[in-house]
Amino acid sequence: MTFSVVARCAETGMFGLAISSSSPAVAARCSYARAGVGAVATQNVTDPSLGPLGLDLLEQGLSAVDAVAKLRQMGKFIEYRQVLAVDRNGLTAIHSGPNSLGIWTQAQAEDVASGGNMLANEGVPQAIINGFLSADGHIGDRLIAAMRAGIAQGGEAGPVHSAGLKIVDKVSWPVADLRCDWTEDCPIEAVASLWDLYRPQLDAYVQRALDPREAPSYGVPGDE
Template sequence: MTFSIAARCTRTGQFGVAVTSSSPAVAARCAHVRAGVGAVCSQNVTDPRLGSRLLDLLGAGSSATSAVREVVVTEPCVEYRQLTAVGAQGPGAVYSGARALGRYAEAVGPDAVAAGNLLSGPGVPQAMLDAFATDPAAPLGRRLVDALAAGAAAGGEEGPVRSAGLLVADDVAWPVTDLRVDWTDGDPVAELATLWTVWEPQADAYVRRALAPGDAPSYGVPGDE
């Protein structure tokens, strides 16, 4: 019911995830990022606890491959899960359980991992990685949104998707980008792209308002001087 990409930006050190699904509020359950540590997805028949566990393993020094392997060999019901992970160094990793839904596929690139289930065709994850690699100088959020759009253009899910989300972690304790389309009868990937165009010019200012409000730019609303 889902296709996603987890990635790092070697230029900025950021980590991010973009995900879309036919089920509601997909990012709330499937997308996980942690500053300085990594980006992971726990999807298919989703267990959100596995996302936190993968990040904990990455934070403790495990490679993405070792972290995914540790979860696979120790978690019950893992055959229902699809997992991706990207850490601070080394290649990403992916696992698709034997009971993943419908047609499932995965692809691993130098700095990103894409995977999906109930896909229209096996080329969707690779199309996402190809789009992600197109402009390494672009902001990570934009690259992830473009990758998600490329997956949709390559066929995406067999049925319509209804929700989408984008998470980006930088060097603060909270995600510097957390955008959600939790349900729509329209195109959640396109709506997410619109949200990103609104958010991108303001993202740094919101971090500055948190860390140093006296030096941060105004909101531009009445009474804000």
């Protein structure tokens, strides 16, 4: 019921994740990233505990391959789970349990991995990888391009209703955490519109947290 992409920007060290599903609020359960550590998506019959656990393993120094292998040992009902990970060196790993739903498949390259279940066809994850690798610019732009490529390839077998985009950088919180929890229209385009609005303000929000004395004005009525 989900397709996703986890990625690292080799130039900036940022990590990001984008995800979409026919289920509501998919990003609330399935997307995890930690600055300087990596990104993990946990999906299919979702066990949200695998996301933080995967990040903890990456932070301890395990590679994405070793962390996902450890999750296979530690996770409950792992045969029902899909887990994707990218680490600080750009290594990627994917676990897709044999009880993943419908058409399920995966694809990966340096710095980026994609997987999905209940897909329209087996080509969706590779289309997502190609979309990410062929795009330029900010990791957020590249993740949006990747998800658009996935939906253009067919996406899920049925309509998707929720989506999310998460990006981490040098601080302990996500510098972008954008979600569309339910829509009858395309949630990927809804998140893309949010990203277009948020991206020019991203650095200002970080600066306000670090030192509001040096931050730009808020740009709202009453701000002087």
